[in-house]
Amino acid sequence: xxxxxxxxxxxxxxxxxxxxxxxxxxxxxxxxxxxxxxxxxxxxxxxxxxxxxxxxxxxxxxxxxxxxxxxxxxxxxxxxxxxxxxxxxxxxxxxxxxxxxxxxxxxxxxxxxxxxxxxxxxxxxxxxxxxxxxxxxxxxxxxxxxxxxxxxxxxxxxxxxxxxxxxxxxxxxxxxxxxxxxxxxxxxxxxxxxxxxxxxxxxxxxxxxxxxxxxxxxxxxxxxxxxxxxxxxxxxxxxxxxxxxxxxxxxxxxxxxxxxxxxxxxxxxxxxxxxxxxxxxxxxxxxxxxxxxxxxxxxxxxxxxxxxxxxxxxxxxxxxxxxxxxxxxxxxxxxxxxxxxxxxxxxxxxxxxxxxxxxxxxxxxxxxxxxxxxxxxxxxxxxxxxxxxxxxxxxxxxxxxxxxxxxxxxxxxxxxxxxxxxxxxxxxxxxxxxxxxx
Ligand SMILES: Cc1ncc(COP(=O)(O)O)c(C=O)c1O
Numbered sequence: 001x002x003x004x005x006x007x008x009x010x011x012x013x014x015x016x017x018x019x020x021x022x023x024x025x026x027x028x029x030x031x032x033x034x035x036x037x038x039x040x041x042x043x044x045x046x047x048x049x050x051x052x053x054x055x056x057x058x059x060x061x062x063x064x065x066x067x068x069x070x071x072x073x074x075x076x077x078x079x080x081x082x083x084x085x086x087x088x089x090x091x092x093x094x095x096x097x098x099x100x101x102x103x104x105x106x107x108x109x110x111x112x113x114x115x116x117x118x119x120x121x122x123x124x125x126x127x128x129x130x131x132x133x134x135x136x137x138x139x140x141x142x143x144x145x146x147x148x149x150x151x152x153x154x155x156x157x158x159x160x161x162x163x164x165x166x167x168x169x170x171x172x173x174x175x176x177x178x179x180x181x182x183x184x185x186x187x188x189x190x191x192x193x194x195x196x197x198x199x200x201x202x203x204x205x206x207x208x209x210x211x212x213x214x215x216x217x218x219x220x221x222x223x224x225x226x227x228x229x230x231x232x233x234x235x236x237x238x239x240x241x242x243x244x245x246x247x248x249x250x251x252x253x254x255x256x257x258x259x260x261x262x263x264x265x266x267x268x269x270x271x272x273x274x275x276x277x278x279x280x281x282x283x284x285x286x287x288x289x290x291x292x293x294x295x296x297x298x299x300x301x302x303x304x305x306x307x308x309x310x311x312x313x314x315x316x317x318x319x320x321x322x323x324x325x326x327x328x329x330x331x332x333x334x335x336x337x338x339x340x341x342x343x344x345x346x347x348x349x350x351x352x353x354x355x356x357x358x359x360x361x362x363x364x365x366x367x368x369x370x371x372x373x374x375x376x377x378x379x380x381x382x383x384x385x386x387x388x389x390x391x392x393x394x395x396x397x398x399x400x401x402x403x404x405x406x407x408x409x410x411x412x413x414x415x416x417x418x419x420x421x422x423x424x425x426x427x428x429x430x431x432x433x434x435x436x437x438x
Contacts, residue, residue, distance in 0.1 A: 014154060014164055016170050017169040017259060017260055017261055019240065022261050022263065023171050025171050025175055025209060026209075027209055029171065029174075030175050030178030030179060030181070030206060030209055031182070033079040034178075034182050036082050037075060040078050040108065041067065041074055043183055044064050044066045045063050045187075047061060047063070049292060051292065055307055056316050057315050057316060057320050060191075060320070061324050062183070062187075062324065062325075063324055064300070064324060065295070065296055065326055065327025067104075069104050069135075071103070071252075072177060073101045073167065073177075073326075074104040074107070074108060075180060076101075076172065076173035076177045076206070077107075078104070079172050079173075080165055081093070081114050089112075089113075091115075091160070092116060092117065093116055094157045095119070095153060095165045096120075096121075096143075096153040097118055098124045098128070098252065099120070099128035099252060100252055100326050102118040102120060102128065102132045105165065110137075116137040116138070117137065117156065118137050118140070119143065120142075121142070121146055121148065121149045123144070123145065123247065125328070128328055140153075146254070146256075147257060166200075168203075168259045169202060170261075171261055173202050174202050174209075174262060174265060175206060176206065177202050178205075178206025179206070180210075180323060181194075181209070181210025184211065184321050185215055191211075191215065191218050191320075192320060193315055194207070194218055194219075194320070194322075194323075195322045196208070196223065197222075197223050197250070197253060197299055197302045197303055198222040198231045199254070199255040200255040200259045200262055204220070204222050204270065205262040206265075209265060209269065220272075221271060221272045222266075222270050223276055224273065224275050224276070225249075225253045225302065226276065226277050226278075227245065227250075227278070228248060228253060228255065229273075230243045231263075231266075234263055235273060242257045243257075244256065248281075249281045249282060250281055250302050252300070253298075253299045276305040276311065279344045280306075280308050280309040281298045281337075282337045282344055283305070283340075283341045284308055285329070285337040285341055286337065287308065287341070288304065294327070295327050296326065296329070297327055298329065298333075300326035301324065303322035307322070346406075346408075347401055347402070347403060347407070348377070348401075349400075349401055350398045351399075351411070351424060352394055352422040353397070353418045353420065354395075354418060354419070355392065356393075357383065357391045357392055357393040362393070365418075369399060374401055375400040377400055378396075379397050379398075381395045382395075411423050
């Protein structure tokens with residue numbers, strides 16, 4: 001049975017993730033995990049991407065979204081479940097997760113005949129909640145974020161005598177995630193860098209350990225969402241520290257406090273950390289759908305987002321591996337990401353033009369657009385709140401253009417034709433650094 005003591009704030013301490021005794025996972029642990037989980041996990045492809053041509057890098061995508069439950073989390077989950085004692089296997093395990101760790105534990109628990117209970121925060125995507133139930137796990141929705149869910153899960157674990165499995169910090173989880181690194185070096189020769197998304201830090205810890213042991217020259221780059229840059233803050237502080245987690249398209253990375261073992265293992269191995277914004281995460285999801293024919297969730301697309309955002313100029317001309325580590329995205333969120341990606345790309349634009357309210361005024365505007373092969377998605381006009389000319393009307397449009405250059409052409413033409421045009425917003429006007437698809 002798991003024995004818990006209390007920390008300075010009177011909260012339960014997970015004995016496997018104790019900040020007073022952080023564990024540095026070793027390379028042997030990763031090789032042991034690889035041997036053990038081999039038959040139950042997909043060795044996912046790691047292939048040269050079409051995106052390489054657009055970004056002047058040789059990019060290989062490690063397609064972890066092709067795991068059965070759609071993420072790399074299966075590696076650590078299966079290894080941890082296989083390492084349980086007989087008594088623990090009978091009692092079952094409990095975890096807190098916003099999604100992918102929950103799915104992985106639920107599926108492999110079912111496969112191995114081990115009961116699984118998962119506490120999920122209220123922000124957990126509905127699709128992930130439903131699928132965990134489908135795999136037979138008991139689901140409890142509790143807590144506004146993963147930290148609150150974890151507190152609840154640990155109380156339940158203590159009361160039930162079951163093992164609490166931290167999804168980004170249990171040493172067996174780290175070792176299991178590291179098996180992705182072993183596969184990468186077998187699949188791609190002479191790698192210059194690997195760009196790894198970071199939430200609680202388990203994936204980067206295990207993977208960096210495997211990569212640096214086998215090929216010390218590989219540069220390890222971690223990527224976080226700007227909405228929750230907890231690993232970056234922890235590196236600055238020299239120890240895991242809390243940050244506020246705001247909602248992000250990369251929900252899998254919204255971990256306000258990184259794992260103590262993950263930090264102890266990964267910190268010495270990471271060469272650089274970068275932070276990406278929501279616009280580039282959305283754009284990466286769009287690019288992956290359009291160019292790679294891959295549906296990847298926000299967290300899984302952040303590695304590419306760092307490249308598209310121009311945060312890694314030193315990798316130009318280099319061979320770079322980017323894990324696409326998860327594909328579990330709600331269809332409604334995917335739709336919104338595609339729209340945001342199109343907007344970031346300058347292919348979905350909005351503007352307000354003040355045109356004549358005489359017959360033909362709006363017709364002239366729509367003709368201008370149709371002559372330019374611009375497609376109108378939405379159009380709305382407003383008279384009552386206009387303070388100027390009584391014979392003018394404000395027309396708000398959302399339109400689809402071919403690309404950024406086409407959008408610029410439309411903007412110029414509108415400004416040449418109408419005296420009052422408000423184009424998008426300041427933010428949208430500045431997306432010219434987005435790599436072009438043409
Ligand atoms: C798709 C995806 N990518 C990356 C991560 C980050 O992994 P870690 O929390 O081990 O840093 C997660 C975490 O849940 C994830 O779901």
